[in-house]
Amino acid sequence: MPQDAPATTTETFDLTPPTDVQLHELVSDLSDEERHVLLEHGTEAPFCGVFLNEKRPGVFTCRLCGLPLFHGGTKFESGTGWPSFTTPYATDHLKYIRDNSYGMVRTEIVCSRCGSHQGHVFPDGPPPTGERYCINSVSLAFTPLGEPLPNKLGRGAPEGEPAT
Ligand SMILES: [Zn+2]
Numbered sequence: 001m002p003q004d005a006p007a008t009t010t011e012t013f014d015l016t017p018p019t020d021v022q023l024h025e026l027v028s029d030l031s032d033e034e035r036h037v038l039l040e041h042g043t044e045a046p047f048c049g050v051f052l053n054e055k056r057p058g059v060f061t062c063r064l065c066g067l068p069l070f071h072g073g074t075k076f077e078s079g080t081g082w083p084s085f086t087t088p089y090a091t092d093h094l095k096y097i098r099d100n101s102y103g104m105v106r107t108e109i110v111c112s113r114c115g116s117h118q119g120h121v122f123p124d125g126p127p128p129t130g131e132r133y134c135i136n137s138v139s140l141a142f143t144p145l146g147e148p149l150p151n152k153l154g155r156g157a158p159e160g161e162p163a164t
Helices: 020-028 032-040
Strands: 058-062 066-072 093-101 106-111 117-122 132-135 139-146
Touching: 032 117, 066 132, 093 117
Parallel strands: none
Antiparallel strands: 058 066, 058 139, 093 106, 106 117, 117 132
C-alpha cells in the first residue's frame, strides 16, 4: 500500500567544474594562506584552524566553489589539530588521489568539482566508517543548519537553499 513519501533529501548538486572565468574570480577572492592550501596543496599549521572547535550542526562546504563536503555531525575530536570527519557529505563530492610526497603513501582528497586541495584521508578513524578525513580549516566554509548554503557558481538549488 503506497504511503505518502516523506520529504527526501536526494538533492543533486551540479558537479560541473567552474569555468575558467569563474575560477579566476573565485581565486582572486582568496587570502594568501587559502591560496597556498587550496591551490598548492599546502597544509595549515595544526591547532590554529578556525573550524577546529566548530561543533554546531550544519554543512561544511568547499571554501573555493561552495560544494558541500561534510556534515557538521560527522566531525569528531581527533586530537590531531585539524578538523576531522568520519564520512563525506556525498562520496562523489570528493576525489581521492594517491600522494607519495614526503616519503609517505597517503590519500589526498580534493573537491571533486573545482579540484582544490582539502586534506588527506587515513584508515584509522572511529566507527562506523573507520576513516579519518583530516581537513584544513582554510579549505572549508561553514553554513549553520537552516542558513542558506553558498551559491558561488550561480547553479541554484540545492545551492543557496537552507542547509539540512
Ligand atoms: Zn570546490
